[in-house]
Amino acid sequence: MKIHKKKTYALVISITAAGCVFAALLSVCVGAVRISPLELFTGADPVHWRIFRYARLPRTAACLLAGAGLSTSGAIIQGVLANRLASPGIIGVNAGAGVGVTLCCAFGAVSGWAVSGSAFLGALVSVLAVALAAQKTYASRSAVILGGVAVNSFLTAVSVGIITLYPEIGVYTADFRTGGFSGVTDSKLIPAAVMIIIALLLAFTLSSELDILSMGEDTAQGLGLSVKKTRTLFLALAALLAGASVSFSGLLGFVGLIVPNMVKKLVGGESRKLLPVCSLGGAMFVTLCDCAARSLFSPYEIPTGIVMSAVGAPFFIFLLFRSKGGHSRG
């Protein structure tokens, strides 16, 4: 039985890793101009090479990073709140990052570390607010989601308010609100990439802590975990992953919800297995959605968020109706 489960995990992680490589290759090749994979190695056509280097490569990297970041952020938030319906898009973490980006641009910075940092701070404030309110009021799982929806709505109003007062800053556009990768550049991507990679590596090494935290505060403390410090650390990591992703991808919804739930079905809830597969699965899912967004109505392109929502919304409804509430036992 044990061997069987180990084999299943090895198979799932191998398939998702191979899927990521395939999605990345597809992503650099498809679009308004088709590039053959062979050209990437020979560099035969200088125009194609420039398209690859300055458009497709940053875009593919952005898809992979945003997918990994938002999915892992969702898995962490679900673990910390012990709520499989929580995700950065639903409880206002992405919206907090959106406020951070909008405010930063209103003050004159449009790319680089300032935008990524502001997105992180915005995400951190909103996730801490929701988690703290849930903890202090002993809120039920559904109350946490409803509270998060309210926070989401409030923060969206703040962003729209800022953009109404400062329309010239050109952020929080329809594309940003839906989420997409059409305007990704190296200067936007590199600071966020550094933040996402560091946060992912750190999260992978803290899988035991996340498992223990998901057993509830009293059990966790009884096992020797410093609950408050660890919870804050995980929420900061989740905010870092979601904030950095939102800074270049916009408000991509559902990826942080559906990928962790799908992966749990495949490999179970053990964080040591869940987090790496979530990262790879999220990266593959977002990259494939972006390929579809560029190809479905080529030469026209639709925002990636639309494709993801078209897939994500039905799944979310399915999840809602299958959810049987909590599984606390005394």
Place this chain on the structure above:
Amino acid sequence: MDKILLSAKNVSSCYSGREALHNVSAELKGGRITAIIGPNGSGKSTFLKTLIGIVPKKEGEIFSEGRNTDGMSAPEIARRIAYLPQMKSVPDLTVRTMVLHGRFSHLSYPRRYRKEDMEAVERAMETVGISEYAEKNVSSLSGGTVQLVFLAMALAQNSSVILMDEPTSFLDISHQLNLMKLCGSLAAEGKAVTAVLHDIPLALKYADDIIVLSGGKAVASGTASQVYKSGILNAVFNAEIKEAASESGIIYYCQ
């Protein structure tokens, strides 16, 4: 004489803003089962949470094998005292992985489990009789078996003191009796086994020592027989608790 493994001296603490424990002193001895009993709201759960440091104490001192627990880190306390809360969130983990987390306090970052940790886990699962469920998901098991998984996780901590908050709640009579017998064999290994119990006859039958809490104060303590004979139980619980001789020894019942 049995060694005192955990003691509280004049401990007071607050819960949800009001004083829930007032000047409580108690000794938990190795090799003995201690039952903590009292009416609802008497501070039983708060007492256990204060001993483990989940609820901060306002006054008094707690000693683990003679050492003051003030200033001890969470992992150090966990290596000395295992705690099973009343309300538990059942995780989406296999039984073996969950019991393995009992070794958490023995490892430092980034927590790579060693051979001795694996051996401790196998021993703990064997002791409570759940080895056959090792690869099952905990959330798929019955309430009684889940309780045993939590107990195995506490055993894997390899601490000398085990605190359990209402371990028999939600268990049928057969699981309750099995659990109390298991507590007896853990005490026989020299551990101080302490449980908050609601079932007074069960506590009188299986516990060596009893601490009675009422209104946040320790109103009686001693051996089960001493506490029964003092008559305090009738006053505290507003019920008549009686004993009767049976083939298997003295049994207790409420009227």
